[in-house]
Every structure is written in C-alpha cells, then in structure tokens.
Amino acid sequence: MTWQLRRAHEADLEAIMHLETITFVHDAWSPTMMARDLGDPACFYLVAFPPDEPSAVEGYAGLLAPRGAVEGDIQTIAVAESARGRGLGRTLMQALINEARKRGARLIFLEVRADNPGAQRLYERLGFIEVGVRRGYYQPDNVDAIVMRLDIPELESMLVETS
Template sequence: MTTPVLREMRWWDIEPVLQLEKDLFPEDAWSRGMFWSDLAHARGPGATRRYFVAESPDEDGRIIGYGGLASAGDVGDVQTIAVARGHWGTGLGALILTELLRTATAFECAQVMLECRVDNVRAQKLYERFGFEAIGFRRGYYQPGNVDALVMRLNDPSTSVRGTEING
C-alpha cells in the first residue's frame, strides 16, 4: 500500500467527503452546509480553520480520510477526523491527526480539545497515544442517537508532533 497523499480540502472535495461521512456516521453525519461554512473560514488572512483530505494513490486519488481543526485564540479544536473503513489500522488516522496538530502549532494553539463518542474506543486510543487526556463528558452530545461525548484535551500540541514523520 502506497502512502496516502494529504492535501488541503477544497470545495470540490465536499461531495466525496459527504459520501464517506454518511457511511461512517450515518446517525450524525455533517451536512453539506456545515462543510461549506467551515471551508469558508479556512482560506486567506485571518483563517481560523484548516481541513485536509487523504487521497489514495492506489485507488485513483479516491478520498479515504479527512480531518479538520478550528482555532479560537490559543485553543484548537479537532472538528472532525475520519478514515474509510478499508483503511482502519493502517496509520492513516495518525497521519491526519499529526497534520491537524501541526496546524494547531502553526495557529499558535496552547492546547487542543476534541469530543469523541464514548463508544469509539478505537479513536480514543489514537488520541491517547498522542497525549490527549479525558477531562469530562458532554451528555447526549451526538444526536439524534443521544450518545455521550468524551471531552479530551492535549496541552502543548507542538510536543506531540515534534520529530514525528508522516509516513502513514
């Protein structure tokens, strides 16, 4: 398997990302409008968001993952991160998370927050490997399934990516 190519997400990526989103998160998938809104804040001076897609060179550039980060002041927030089912366990999630943490460092974020479904243990383990710690819960955060979110925080994201290689 060839290493996926990460690049900035553009408006023409929204449709393939939505297909992946609906497959992975059928109950609480983001809408087209949510992606459009966030991408509108990801360009130009004063940008507060950055989104990436991962393309598979083995599958004619098909989008196999994506992730996004928003910043407000010195706090970053992982908005979304997803990997196509056929690529689970390949290191793609770590590749995307590494890029999001590099972005947080570039945005001069002192800490990064995220919410993760309490039943998504696989994702929680990834975040813990990067130094995120559980700090609380948001009851009924994921709707309409009424699933709780585990709130996680990483202090000083620059220490989690210092010296790492993006190699899938």
C-alpha cells in the same frame, strides 16, 4: 500503504460528504455545515488519498484554529473502513496538530463518542487526556461525548536528538 494529504477545497465536498454519511450514519454533518467550514479561513481541512488517485478520498479531518488563538478544536475526522487500522487516522491527526501549532495554538480539544474505544485509544496515544463528559451529546443516539485535551508540545521537545 502511503497516502498523500492536501488541503481540502470546496470541490472535495461531495467525496467528504460521502465518507461523512457512511461513517456517521445518525449524526453526520450537513453539506451546508461542511461547506461552511471548508471555506472558513479559521478552519483547516485535509483530505487523504492514495498516490496518483486524488479523487479517491480515503479520509479527511478538520481543525478550527484561528491564527493567534491559544486553543484549537478538532472538528471532525473520518477514515474509510477499507483504510482503517493502517495509520491514516494518526497521520491526519498529526497533520492537524502541526497546523494548530503553526497557528499559535497551545491546546487542542475534541469530542469523541463514548462508544468508540478505537478512536479514544488513538487520541490517548497522541497525548490527549480526558477532561470531561457531555451527556447525550451525540443525537439521536443519545451517546455521551468524552471531551479530550492535548497540551501541544513545543516543536523542539518533539525532535529526537541524534548522536
């Protein structure tokens, strides 16, 4: 399956919130919080959809990385259950990492639920390392957050030489 990615806009709020509330049942962001990030120039949000179906949002992800800042933060990422296991999460994460690099960030942080080993594996495969734990971070479930960091590789080091 292939997806198209585009920058999320306020018009995507309803589709994003639908996915947000079914993915993060107990700790979903409010529409007000999400709308604030969508309109913030320091943030970069993407939506993913099947080609030719731009209103069928199957995933979204958001980055907070003010231009020129050394650090960025993955704010959120969600993939519809029907689209999981097919590389969409990786695609969204790579797009956010690339955007953070363009904005000048050299480090990216994120929090992931301690009870979400699938997401932890994805982040580890992308090069994130565990740097701490926030006890009881996710409420009302009282689930710990694992804090992870990625040292963003220079673009040149990611290119593969061909002979």
